[in-house]
Amino acid sequence: MTSLRKDSVPEGPVPEDGVPEGAVPGRRVRGRGGRGGPGGPAGVGGPVRKAFSSPLASVFVIAMTVLWTIPTLGLLVTSLRPKQDVTSSGWWTALLHPDFGLGNYRSVLFEGGSGASTGLLPFLVNSLAISVPATVFPLVLAAMAAYALAWVRFRGSDAVFFTVFALQVVPLQMALIPLLRLFAGGAHLGSLTLIPAVDLKGSYAPVWLAHTMFAMPLAVFLLHNFIAQLPRDLMEAAVVDGASHFKIFRSIVLPLSAPALASFAIFQFLWVWNDLLVALTFAGGTPEVAPMTVRLAQLSGSLGGRWELLTAGAFLSIIVPLIVFFSLQRYFVRGLLAGSVKG
Amino acid sequence: MSVSGSASPVAALAGAASPVAALADGRLAGGAWGDAAVKFGNTFGAVAGFLGILLVVFLVAGRARGRLARPLAVGVFLGPAVLLLAVGLVVPLVRTVYLSLQNDDGSRFVGGENFGWALTTDSVQEVLLNTLLWLVVAPLVATGLGLVLALLVDRMRGQAVYKSLIFMPMAISLVGASIIFKFVYESRGPGQPQIGLLSRLAVAVGWDDPPNWLLSQPLNTFLLMAVLVWVQTGFAMVVLSAAIKAIPDEVVEAARLDGASGLRLFWYVTVPMIRTTVMVVLTTVMIITLKAFDIVRTMTGGNFGTQVLANEMYSQSFVQFNTGRGSALAVILFLAVLPLVAYNIVQLRKEREVR
Numbered sequence: 001m002t003s004l005r006k007d008s009v010p011e012g013p014v015p016e017d018g019v020p021e022g023a024v025p026g027r028r029v030r031g032r033g034g035r036g037g038p039g040g041p042a043g044v045g046g047p048v049r050k051a052f053s054s055p056l057a058s059v060f061v062i063a064m065t066v067l068w069t070i071p072t073l074g075l076l077v078t079s080l081r082p083k084q085d086v087t088s089s090g091w092w093t094a095l096l097h098p099d100f101g102l103g104n105y106r107s108v109l110f111e112g113g114s115g116a117s118t119g120l121l122p123f124l125v126n127s128l129a130i131s132v133p134a135t136v137f138p139l140v141l142a143a144m145a146a147y148a149l150a151w152v153r154f155r156g157s158d159a160v161f162f163t164v165f166a167l168q169v170v171p172l173q174m175a176l177i178p179l180l181r182l183f184a185g186g187a188h189l190g191s192l193t194l195i196p197a198v199d200l201k202g203s204y205a206p207v208w209l210a211h212t213m214f215a216m217p218l219a220v221f222l223l224h225n226f227i228a229q230l231p232r233d234l235m236e237a238a239v240v241d242g243a244s245h246f247k248i249f250r251s252i253v254l255p256l257s258a259p260a261l262a263s264f265a266i267f268q269f270l271w272v273w274n275d276l277l278v279a280l281t282f283a284g285g286t287p288e289v290a291p292m293t294v295r296l297a298q299l300s301g302s303l304g305g306r307w308e309l310l311t312a313g314a315f316l317s318i319i320v321p322l323i324v325f326f327s328l329q330r331y332f333v334r335g336l337l338a339g340s341v342k343g
Numbered sequence: 344m345s346v347s348g349s350a351s352p353v354a355a356l357a358g359a360a361s362p363v364a365a366l367a368d369g370r371l372a373g374g375a376w377g378d379a380a381v382k383f384g385n386t387f388g389a390v391a392g393f394l395g396i397l398l399v400v401f402l403v404a405g406r407a408r409g410r411l412a413r414p415l416a417v418g419v420f421l422g423p424a425v426l427l428l429a430v431g432l433v434v435p436l437v438r439t440v441y442l443s444l445q446n447d448d449g450s451r452f453v454g455g456e457n458f459g460w461a462l463t464t465d466s467v468q469e470v471l472l473n474t475l476l477w478l479v480v481a482p483l484v485a486t487g488l489g490l491v492l493a494l495l496v497d498r499m500r501g502q503a504v505y506k507s508l509i510f511m512p513m514a515i516s517l518v519g520a521s522i523i524f525k526f527v528y529e530s531r532g533p534g535q536p537q538i539g540l541l542s543r544l545a546v547a548v549g550w551d552d553p554p555n556w557l558l559s560q561p562l563n564t565f566l567l568m569a570v571l572v573w574v575q576t577g578f579a580m581v582v583l584s585a586a587i588k589a590i591p592d593e594v595v596e597a598a599r600l601d602g603a604s605g606l607r608l609f610w611y612v613t614v615p616m617i618r619t620t621v622m623v624v625l626t627t628v629m630i631i632t633l634k635a636f637d638i639v640r641t642m643t644g645g646n647f648g649t650q651v652l653a654n655e656m657y658s659q660s661f662v663q664f665n666t667g668r669g670s671a672l673a674v675i676l677f678l679a680v681l682p683l684v685a686y687n688i689v690q691l692r693k694e695r696e697v698r
Contacts, residue, residue: 030468058499071527071538072511074540089536090538091538110375122375122378123552125379140393140397145424146584148417152413160425162426167433169684174439177442177669182435183614213430217432222429241404244416245406245412245413246416274514274516294518297637300525311522314523318516321514322515325513326511333581336578
């Protein structure tokens with residue numbers, strides 16, 4: 001889906017829900033007034049929606065919204081309640097008799113739970129230390145590759161682009177075992193060592209590398225779509241002025257691609273922060289490198305009944321993506337509609 | 344370069360914040376804050392080093408003129424990405440296929456034995472059956488609910504709030520979502536107060552002794568699917584809502600003049616116009632469903648008859664170290680995903696050509 005095209009990225013009036021009008025596969029919105037304000041006339045698309053807008057429809061939507069929100073609310077409320085309250089009554093009773101505090105967060109961050117030697121703090125630090133480089137690396141490298149494929153024509157560039165494009169079909173499960181072996185044992189061809197074994201234990205490098213590798217196909221594809229649409233005149237003018245490709249990339253391509261870069265960056269950050277599979281495989285479960293998701297998956301089993309701690313830990317891990325999500329929802333949706341869904 | 348401007352302040356800020364905090368809270372956990380400072384320092388160093396090296400390479404390579412300039416540019420721009428893809432995806436892809444034809448410690452070629460094992464062993468058959476069930480139910484429910492919501496929400500006052508709240512789970516990790524729902528499904532013995540919402544609701548409607556939900560087969564598999572539906576419905580809603588808004592006015596107008604309205608308008612105009620998008624959403628959720636192992640792993644660990652392919656692949660490969668079998672399961676997963684992704688890509692191409 002091609003909403004990453006420059007012309008379909010509206011800087012001005014974006015609907016309040018952050019969905020850019022027209023950022024839809026295949027079709028464009030033709031000027032329509034129809035966001036039917038409260039009580040107002042319902043644009044031209046009205047009839048379709050009108051059929052579904054009755055008190056019953058509103059009740060359904062509100063019920064769904066409540067249903068969709070309650071589980072997270074329960075998590076938040078429970079994480080703020082004292083231990084004895086959590087085990088003796090449901091969290092909903094606390095809405096009537098609130099007795100909230102941050103004690104659980106202190107416990108879970110610094111003391112750990114039963115059987116845990118450390119709190120969650122190191123894991124939270126790891127999540128951030130993994131996510132930021134694992135977003136920056138693929139972003140920059142993919143932008144470079146996308147520029148080369150779009151604007152530095154050479155023999156075979158189409159073949160390279162198609163290969164990158166096709167690699168999107170490979171589930172990362174297919175790469176885990178060989179890649180883990182490569183990181184642990186190096187690469188050898190007979191007795192010839194192609195890549196030596198490097199001791200990367202206790203380092204973030206394997207996780208960064210793995211995320212960067214797995215992000216490449218989608219990142220190159222998405223950024224290529226955008227960068228290829230940049231105005232040709234601008235590029236040609238720069239060449240005439242004697243600018244090198246490196247100069248053009250830095251001073252024209254990167255600044256103009258900011259919306260696409262932002263979309264991908266948010267996507268990649270959320271993806272890495274929320275990832276379990278890659279982290280579990282390449283970081284193991286130690287406080288030195290494992291992120292929050294890995295630790296929480298462990299605690300989900302071992303902390304069994306300690307819901308006051310588990311909920312606080314879970315909330316700590318979801319608060320960062322929620323902040324990113326709510327503050328940058330517009331870019332997130334834009335990226336989503338551009339097809340940045342990976343697995 | 345301009346990217347460094349956006350990336351490094353984040354790391355720099357993080358690096359600067361932790362020593363301050365270390366002073367403030369030194370008594371409580373001095374070691375932890377010290378560690379954090381070191382880790383952020385390393386991370387910041389890695390990002391800065393990465394961007395610094397690139398900048399130097401750019402400056403040096405940018406000086407090249409003449410016939411060498413173009414090949415050099417191609418090499419510098421494309422080299423890292425191609426290398427990463429080759430080492431990280433292409434070679435592993437071939438190796439995994441090769442490993443799937445060998446026995447579990449990789450010492451003997453066994454042909455299709457691992458695939459035979461996967462297709463004939465009872466426990467794995469159950470896994471494949473569960474996976475199929477997930478593949479059918481979860482995407483259909485998520486897409487269906489998303490479509491209904493997309494149709495209904497647009498006319499409502501304060502629709503942005505509803506949309507945001509339903510879309511929100513998309514930002515939460517599947518591990519986080521699993522813990523959220525594990526708490527909803529929490530079940531306790533009779534006589535104890537129920538603190539799980541589902542159990543409490545069951546009691547409220549007169550079911551005095553509700554079962555331990557996550558242990559009751561086959562109900563538990565559907566309860567796990569609910570987590571994925573919870574996460575993916577917002578995605579379906581947002582994408583489909585955008586597609587509905589993009590239906591050209593003339594089409595709706597013409598249909599209305601012809602006397603179509605209400606459900607008929609929906610069924611004969613809206614649905615055909617957004618059919619492609621519906622299919623893309625459906626297949627996308629299917630792909631996510633196939634690959635997701637986090638939910639099963641976090642909620643039941645694959646026990647109690649809830650195991651799915653992606654988690655079994657992980658267990659075989661990295662818990663039991665049965666490399667051959669794990670690789671065979673990875674290949675099966677790949678073959679299952681392949682037609683779905685291929686379909687999506689073809690659709691994408693078509694739409695691009697239409698433009």
